[in-house]
Amino acid sequence: MKRVLTPARSVIAATLVAGLTLPAVAQGQLRPALNTGEQATRNAERTQERINQLDDERSDMVGEFRTLLQRKQAAELYARQQEKVVESQRRELASLTDQLGRVDEITAQTVPMLLDLITDLEAFVEADLPFRLDDRRARLETIQTAMDSADVPIVEKYRLIIEAYQAEMEYGRTVDTWPETVTIGDNEVKVDMFLYGRVALVRMSPDRRYAQRYDRATREWVDVESKFKADIEKAIKIAQGRTTPGVIYAPAAKLSVE
Known part of the structure; x- marks a missing residue:
């Protein structure tokens, strides 16, 4: 920190120079003034140090404030992004809820179609060349058992039927x-x-x-x-x-x- 020559120091310096030429009596009268000036100088120095300290603290507070401001802005940006994500999830949930509400309706329409597929497949096997009938009829019995079971999901029933059709198709090129x-x-x-x-x-x-x-x-x-x-x-x-x-x-x- 740069030190400056304060007015009090200037007075003291001038008085010291002048005191060198004054008689002892005058010097004795001048001593209290010098002490007062010196005390004022020390007070000024302490005041300046306090000002410097406060300035440093201010700089630290400004830096901390800027850091907190950046964090606040980042948090606000993240919050806005999360709001979009939550809104998207709400829409997806609403869509899934609507689909679940229509599951029974879809199932009611799908089951008759699957039963028709099984009937057609059974008729085809009986009208086809009589090869590996035990295996082919056993496959049809497995499908029928699955259709009669409430524990088998509709997608699994559909998969079994499609696999049976694929197996019959493979026989045609074997x-x-x-x-x-x-x-x-x-x-x-x-x-x-x-x-x-x-x-x-x-x-x-x-x-x-x-x-x-x-x-x-x-x-x-x-x-x-x-x-x-x-x-x-x-x-x-x-x-x-x-x-x-x-x-x-x-x-x-x-x-x-x-």
Whole structure:
């Protein structure tokens, strides 16, 4: 802090200079004045120090005030942003409440549609080629059980039906073979079933003694000509992965859709 020469100091300095030339009596009379001036100087210094201290405190308070003002502005900005978020949440809640209020109505409209889908699927399975009927009918029974259960959500019922339709669709582009024991005449015969999509369904015993195809028109199994047996055997081996893929010939009837 820069010190300045106050008027009191100037007077004292001048008096000291003059006192050097005064007699002792005059100096004795001058002493009280000097003491008074010196005391005034110390008081002025203390006053100045207090002013400096107050100025420093003022600067600190100004800095603190600015910091608090910035925090206040940031808090106000955050509060405004949160108000927008809360308002958005209120709108979303109102929308969800409205949707929940319409759940029963939607369910009442959806259930008849799902039942129609199941009825159509059951009719399709019974009218289709008779392959893997146990698996396909079991799938339909699972769906029907789910439809009759109040604990199964409507979305789960819908998922089961869609998966059943997808499975039936996959059969249409699948080449598959599996063993079965069937009744031919009065005999129980082990045969290899062969499914070529929905184009043909044939079965043949490993010894080639029995070879039949399913006739859509009569819905009966009919014997195939001997010339097809080699091709059927080859097709079964290809489906089993026992030989390399090749051109497959299978007996098939014309498919008509009414």
